[in-house]
Amino acid sequence: MKQEEVPQDKSNLSSKNVRELCYATDKDGNYTTVLSEGWEPKTIALNNSIQDIEERIELAKADVKAGKTSPIVYFMELHKMDLIVLSDYVGMWKWRVKRHFKPSVFAKLNDKILNKYAEAFEVTVAQLKNYKGE
Incomplete structure (x- = not known):
């Protein structure tokens, strides 16, 4: 060029x-x-990617509100992470992090584990525990 x-x-x-x-x-x-x-094509692609991310965040928020998933999923989407990235941040196996996506399992997590997630998401443990999708 x-x-x-x-x-x-x-x-x-x-x-x-x-x-x-x-x-x-x-x-x-x-x-x-x-x-x-x-460059216009690059701008269009960037806008589409941002829109996809925003939709995934809203879906995760609705799933938390409906009790289908734990707040970990919402904060993971909000911080533009995926399962692999999040498991690296918290130092846990992917299968274990994925298990924490279940509200029943999340409710039983101790503060030591929750603190790892809170640090990765730059929130407090209380904010993580008390997020209800609002």
């Missing part, structure tokens, strides 16, 4: 003075770096 062809479409990030470094060729054919404010 030539320097003058580097996309400069406005994106969600451009309002925050964030630009992406791209490589392009100058008029002599040498590679150089150019700052881009965004």
